[in-house]
Amino acid sequence: MHCPYCGSRESEVVETRDSEDMDAIRRRRACHICERRFTTYERIETVNLLVIKKDGRREQFNRDKLKAGLIRACEKTTISVDEIDRIITEVIHELRGGDSVEVRSELIGQLVADELKKLNKIAYIRFSSVFKRFVDVEDFENEVKKLIH
Numbered sequence: 793m794h795c796p797y798c799g800s801r802e803s804e805v806v807e808t809r810d811s812e813d814m815d816a817i818r819r820r821r822a823c824h825i826c827e828r829r830f831t832t833y834e835r836i837e838t839v840n841l842l843v844i845k846k847d848g849r850r851e852q853f854n855r856d857k858l859k860a861g862l863i864r865a866c867e868k869t870t871i872s873v874d875e876i877d878r879i880i881t882e883v884i885h886e887l888r889g890g891d892s893v894e895v896r897s898e899l900i901g902q903l904v905a906d907e908l909k910k911l912n913k914i915a916y917i918r919f920s921s922v923f924k925r926f927v928d929v930e931d932f933e934n935e936v937k938k939l940i941h
């Protein structure tokens with residue numbers, strides 16, 4: 793394990809615990825060189841999901857890509873990184889529980905949007921504007937009207 797601060801491989805685990813969603817082991821590490829602490833997560837490696845994009849292309853599911861999109865949608869809202877991680881974990885559990893390792897990007901977007909709608913309407917609109925590809929103000933207006941009713 794490389795220290796993210798100095799790049800050293802000399803570190804030790806100072807604390808280990810299960811993550812809140814119980815799908816990973818959280819380890820606090822201390823670097824022997826720069827003495828800074830950092831956190832790593834250990835997850836079970838499972839069969840990779842393939843995402844079928846809107847244009848028909850297939851690519852491996854990327855948790856970090858989904859997290860980056862959620863972080864952008866949730867900027868300046870009350871949604872914490874822990875809540876974002878919980879949403880991602882729930883979506884992944886839902887997808888893995890399906891019949892296929894191939895999932896449509898629309899399904900992923902809808903599952904995330906449904907969770908955001910429960911937590912924060914602004915984050916939901918931001919995420920939906922990308923996911924549903926809003927092209928003009930009327931698209932925003934229609935989605936806001938749906939939220940109000």
